[in-house]
Amino acid sequence: MKNQAKSIWRFFFGDSARAFGWVSLTLLVLLAISPAKNHFSQWRHYQKQYLHLIRGRADAVTLERHFQGGIQQIWIPEQQVTDRCTTCHLGLKEASLADVSAVAFRKHPVIPHSLTEFGCTTCHRGQGPATNVEEAHNSTEQWEQPLLPAKYIEAGCGQCHLEKQTATPFLNQGRQLISAYGCTRCHTIKRGDGTYILPDDDPPSLKHIADKTTREWIYAWIKDPQAYAGTATMPNYHLRDDDARDISAFVIAQSTPLQPPIQPVQADTKAAADPGAGTSLYGQSFCASCHAMQNAAGNLVGGDVGPELTGIGTKAKPEWLQDWVANPNHYDPGTMMPHYRFDPKQVATLVGFLESKTEPDFVAKVHLDPATPQQVEHGKKLAIENGCASCHEIDGIKKPENFAPELSRIGSKPLSQVLFVEGVEHSLPGYVAAKVRNPRIFGSSLKMPQFNLTPQQIDAITTALLAQTDRAQSQPPAMRIASEQQTKYEPAGHAGQLMRDLRCLTCHMINGHGGDMAPDLTWEGTAVQREWLTQFLKNPETLRPALIRRMPKFNLSDQEINTLADYMMTVYQTPQFDRDSLPVSEFTLAAVEQGRQLFYSKFACQSCHIADFAKDKGYIGPALAGTGKRFNAAWIYHWLKDPQALQPGTIEPNQHMTDDEARSLTAFLMSLNSTGSKEAMKK
Amino acid sequence: MKHGLIAFCALALATSGCSHKSKQPASLAATAKGAAIVESSGGKQIGYAGMLLDQPVVVQVNDASGSAIAGAAVYFSGPSGVSFTPASGLTDSSGQVSSTVSLGQQAGRYKIVASTPHATGKNLELALDEIALGYQQTLGAQLNAQYCIRCHDSESTPLRVSNMDNLSVKPHPFTDGDTLNKISDADLVAIISHGGPALNKSAEMPPWGYTLSKSDIAALVAYIRAVADPPYEAGGLVYAQK
Numbered sequence: 001m002k003n004q005a006k007s008i009w010r011f012f013f014g015d016s017a018r019a020f021g022w023v024s025l026t027l028l029v030l031l032a033i034s035p036a037k038n039h040f041s042q043w044r045h046y047q048k049q050y051l052h053l054i055r056g057r058a059d060a061v062t063l064e065r066h067f068q069g070g071i072q073q074i075w076i077p078e079q080q081v082t083d084r085c086t087t088c089h090l091g092l093k094e095a096s097l098a099d100v101s102a103v104a105f106r107k108h109p110v111i112p113h114s115l116t117e118f119g120c121t122t123c124h125r126g127q128g129p130a131t132n133v134e135e136a137h138n139s140t141e142q143w144e145q146p147l148l149p150a151k152y153i154e155a156g157c158g159q160c161h162l163e164k165q166t167a168t169p170f171l172n173q174g175r176q177l178i179s180a181y182g183c184t185r186c187h188t189i190k191r192g193d194g195t196y197i198l199p200d201d202d203p204p205s206l207k208h209i210a211d212k213t214t215r216e217w218i219y220a221w222i223k224d225p226q227a228y229a230g231t232a233t234m235p236n237y238h239l240r241d242d243d244a245r246d247i248s249a250f251v252i253a254q255s256t257p258l259q260p261p262i263q264p265v266q267a268d269t270k271a272a273a274d275p276g277a278g279t280s281l282y283g284q285s286f287c288a289s290c291h292a293m294q295n296a297a298g299n300l301v302g303g304d305v306g307p308e309l310t311g312i313g314t315k316a317k318p319e320w321l322q323d324w325v326a327n328p329n330h331y332d333p334g335t336m337m338p339h340y341r342f343d344p345k346q347v348a349t350l351v352g353f354l355e356s357k358t359e360p361d362f363v364a365k366v367h368l369d370p371a372t373p374q375q376v377e378h379g380k381k382l383a384i385e386n387g388c389a390s391c392h393e394i395d396g397i398k399k400p401e402n403f404a405p406e407l408s409r410i411g412s413k414p415l416s417q418v419l420f421v422e423g424v425e426h427s428l429p430g431y432v433a434a435k436v437r438n439p440r441i442f443g444s445s446l447k448m449p450q451f452n453l454t455p456q457q458i459d460a461i462t463t464a465l466l467a468q469t470d471r472a473q474s475q476p477p478a479m480r481i482a483s484e485q486q487t488k489y490e491p492a493g494h495a496g497q498l499m500r501d502l503r504c505l506t507c508h509m510i511n512g513h514g515g516d517m518a519p520d521l522t523w524e525g526t527a528v529q530r531e532w533l534t535q536f537l538k539n540p541e542t543l544r545p546a547l548i549r550r551m552p553k554f555n556l557s558d559q560e561i562n563t564l565a566d567y568m569m570t571v572y573q574t575p576q577f578d579r580d581s582l583p584v585s586e587f588t589l590a591a592v593e594q595g596r597q598l599f600y601s602k603f604a605c606q607s608c609h610i611a612d613f614a615k616d617k618g619y620i621g622p623a624l625a626g627t628g629k630r631f632n633a634a635w636i637y638h639w640l641k642d643p644q645a646l647q648p649g650t651i652e653p654n655q656h657m658t659d660d661e662a663r664s665l666t667a668f669l670m671s672l673n674s675t676g677s678k679e680a681m682k683k
Numbered sequence: 684m685k686h687g688l689i690a691f692c693a694l695a696l697a698t699s700g701c702s703h704k705s706k707q708p709a710s711l712a713a714t715a716k717g718a719a720i721v722e723s724s725g726g727k728q729i730g731y732a733g734m735l736l737d738q739p740v741v742v743q744v745n746d747a748s749g750s751a752i753a754g755a756a757v758y759f760s761g762p763s764g765v766s767f768t769p770a771s772g773l774t775d776s777s778g779q780v781s782s783t784v785s786l787g788q789q790a791g792r793y794k795i796v797a798s799t800p801h802a803t804g805k806n807l808e809l810a811l812d813e814i815a816l817g818y819q820q821t822l823g824a825q826l827n828a829q830y831c832i833r834c835h836d837s838e839s840t841p842l843r844v845s846n847m848d849n850l851s852v853k854p855h856p857f858t859d860g861d862t863l864n865k866i867s868d869a870d871l872v873a874i875i876s877h878g879g880p881a882l883n884k885s886a887e888m889p890p891w892g893y894t895l896s897k898s899d900i901a902a903l904v905a906y907i908r909a910v911a912d913p914p915y916e917a918g919g920l921v922y923a924q925k
Contacts, residue, residue: 656890
C-alpha cells in the first residue's frame with residue numbers, strides 16, 4: 001500500500017521536470033475552466049441557434065446585420081431595470097420573425113411601449129440580470145421573482161396605469177370587483193399616486209334593522225347569503241348554527257326603532273293591492289334598471305345597482321316596504337334609490353307586488369327560541385371578532401381600523417413570508433388566487449370570509465392585486481398615469497336638494513360626479529330647449545328605442561319641474577359656445593334640402609338614427625325625429641363638428657364635416673318637428 | 684449532463700412559456716367504446732392568452748347508430764401550455780364529457796384534440812380550434828364591443844340590440860374569413876379610417892379615422908385577423924424556413 005503511494009508520487013513528482021510539467025498542466029486545466037464555462041454557457045447556445053435560424057431565411061443579411069453577439073443589457077437606472085433578456089431573446093424587434101415557432105426568437109407581440117425604454121422585467125417580472133434560463137424565468141434559491149403567467153400580465157400595466165384602459169379589461173374588472181365587493185373595507189390598498197382604492201357603496205346600516213326584517217331572516221342570511229340571492233355580494237362566513245343564532249340575537253337586540261317611527265300598513269290600502277297593476281307599475285317605473293328579479297322562467301332580469309328582489313317579500317316587513325317605497329330617505333338618507341313621488345295607491349300596489357315575491361323555503365326551517373342575554377353578549381363578541389362593523393353600521397361597535405393586512409404591496413410579497421398549504425401552487429399568483437378563492441383553506445380560524453366569485457373573477461382580482469408592487473409604489477411620478485377620481489360635485493340650492501332627493505347622480509354624471517347609466521348632463525342646458533326639458537321631466541319619452549334602461553317617471557309637480565328646468569338651463573352650460581348663436585330663422589329651405597341629402601347619402605346617418613319613423617330604422621343613436629323641438633341648433637352644429645369634444649367617449653363617429661356640411665345638416669335636423677314618436681314606434 | 688438537462692428544460696420552457704404541461708392522464712375504466720366522437724359545444728371560442736375559456740368544451744361519444752353512449756373514455760390533449768380540468772373522463776348518461784380549458788401563454792390558434800378509443804384499438808379523434816387573443820387583439824376586441832359589434836354582429840343581447848337588420852347593406856361579421864381574408868391590411872385600415880366610400884362601398888360604414896387612433900385601428904385589424912374563420916394566413920413574403 002505504502003509502496004504504491006510512493007510509486008504514484010514518483011510518477012508525478014519523481015523529478016523536478018516531471019513535477020513542473022504536471023503542476024503546469026493542472027494550472028492550465030484550472031485556468032481553462034472559466035473560459036470553457038463561458039464558451040458552453042446557455043446564452044451562447046441560444047445565440048448560435050438564433051444565427052442558424054436566421055441564416056436560413058430570405059432576409060438573412062438584414063437580420064445578421066441587426067444581430068449583436070455577447071451579453072446584451074437594457075439598463076434603466078431610474079426604473080431599476082437591468083435586463084439581459086435580449087441576450088437570448090434576439091428576435092424581439094424583428095418584424096419578419098413574427099411567425100417563427102421557437103418562442104425564444106419570436107418577435108414581441110405589438111405593445112404600446114418600447115423595450116429599450118421600459119425593459120422586460122417591468123411587465124413580465126423574472127430576474128433581469130440572470131443569463132441562464134432557470135434563474136431568469138423561475139424562482140431559484142437566490143432569486144425568487146419568477147415570470148408572471150400570461151393570464152396576469154395586465155398586472156404589469158397596472159403598476160403605472162392607475163386609470164381605466166381599453167386594452168386591459170381584466171385589470172379594470174379586477175379593480176372594479178375590489179370596489180364592488182368592498183375588499184378595501186378591511187384591507188387598505190394604496191395606489192402608487194397616494195390615492196386609495198375605495199369601496200363602491202355603503203352596505204346597509206343595521207341600526208334599525210329590526211324595523212326592516214326578522215331575526216329568522218337574518219339568521220338564514222348570515223348562514224348563507226347566496227342561498228337568498230345568487231347575486232348577493234355579502235360573503236359567507238361559514239358560521240356554526242349557534243354562532244349564527246347569537247349574532248342574529250345581537251343584531252336584533254342592538255336595533256332601535258326608527259324616528260319618526262314607521263307606520264303600520266292600513267287595512268284599506270292593503271285591499272287595494274292588485275297584482276296585475278303591480279307588475280306594470282314595476283315595469284313603468286323602470287325598477288329593473290337597478291334591481292334584478294327572477295322571471296317566471298327562472299332567468300335573472302335587471303340591473304345590479306340595487307339588491308336583487310327575487311325574495312324581497314320574505315326579507316322585508318310589509319310596513320317597512322311601504323315606508324321605503326314611499327320615501328327611501330326616511331330609512332336610509334344615504335341610499336342611491338330615488339324618491340319616486342308615488343301616491344298612496346301606487347305605494348300599496350307596488351308593496352303588494354313586492355310582497356308576493358317570496359322565497360318561503362329560505363326561512364322555513366329556521367326556528368329560534370327567544371334570545372338570552374348571554375347569547376346577545378356572545379353575539380356581540382362574534383360580531384366584533386368577525387369585523388361586521390367594517391362594513392355595517394352597528395350600534396355599540398366601532399368600525400375597526402386596519403382590521404386586515406394592508407395590500408398596497410401584495411404583488412411584491414416575498415415568498416419566504418408566505419405560508420403555503422397543500423394544493424396551492426407555490427407562487428405568489430397561486431397564493432393570492434387561492435386566498436381570494438377560498439381563504440379558509442389556509443386555516444379554519446382565519447377571519448376572511450368566502451366570497452362568491454367565478455374563476456374568471458378570481459383571476460381578475462388577482463391581476464389587480466398583483467399590480468400592487470414595490471415598483472408601483474416607488475417609481476418616478478412621471479411614469480404614472482393617474483387614476484380617474486370622481487369629483488365631489490353636488491348641485492346647489494333648492495334645485496340641488498331636489499336633485500339629491502331624486503338621486504339624479506345615481507344614473508347621470510354631472511361635472512365628473514355620478515353614474516354612467518344615463519347621459520352626462522354637464523352641458524344639458526346648452527344642448528336642449530327649456531320647453532322640451534319640462535315636457536320630458538313631466539313625462540319621459542323614449543329617446544333611444546333600443547335601450548331597456550330608461551328614465552323613470554318621478555311624478556314631479558309643475559313647481560318642481562320648473563325649479564329643475566331653471567337650474568339646468570342656467571347652470572349646465574358649456575363655456576365653448578353660446579347656445580343661441582345659431583338662430584333657426586337663418587336657415588334656408590335650400591340648406592334644409594342639402595342637409596337631407598347629406599343625412600341620407602353622404603353620411604348615411606339613417607344607419608344609426610331615425611329622422612322619419614315611417615322609413616328609417618337605425619337604432620343605435622337616439623331618434624332624431626323631434627330634434628327641432630328638443631335641441632338648440634348651435635349644439636347640433638358643434639356636436640356634428642366634433643362629438644367627442646362635447647361628450648368624451650361617445651361612439652358617434654367624428655365625420656370630419658366641413659363647416660358648410662355641418663350647417664346644412666343642422667338646418668335639416670332642426671326642421672324635424674315630429675311629435676308622438678312613441679305612437680309612430682308602435683306602428 | 685447537467686447543462687444538457689438545463690438546456691433541454693430551457694428549450695421546453697421557452698417553447699411552452701411555462702410549466703403547465705398537460706399530464707398524460709391515467710387510463711380510465713371505460714365500460715363502453717364509441718364509434719364516433721362529435722363536438723357538443725365549446726369549439727371556436729375567443730379567449731385570451733393563458734386564461735380560461737368562458738365555456739367548457741363538451742364532446743359527445745356516439746355508437747355506430749349515432750346515439751350517445753355512456754361510460755366511454757375521453758382524453759383531452761393540446762399544444763404545450765394548454766391545460767384541461769379534467770384532462771380525461773368517462774361519458775355521462777347523455778354521452779358527454781365536459782372539460783374547462785385554459786389556453787397557452789401565446790396569442791394565436793390552439794388546436795385541441797379530444798380522443799376516445801375505438802373498438803378496433805385505434806383512437807377516434809376530434810380536433811377543435813380555440814383562439815387566444817394577445818394584447819393588441821384584446822384592445823381590438825374591446826373596441827369592437829364598443830364601436831363595431833352592434834352593426835357587425837347579427838346577434839342581440841338584452842343590453843345590446845343588433846342594428847344589422849336595419850342596414851340596407853349588410854355588414855360582414857368579423858369572423859367572415861371568406862370575405863375579410865381577401866382584403867389586405869391596408870384596405871381594411873382604409874375602410875375603417877375613411878368609411879365604406881374609401882373602397883367604393885356603402886356610406887353606411889362611417890369613417891372612424893377621426894375618432895379612433897391609428898393604433899386603435901391597427902388593433903381592430905389584428906382582432907379581425909385573429910377571429911377570422913377560416914383562419915387568416917398572412918400574405919406577403921413567404922420564407923423558405925420557419
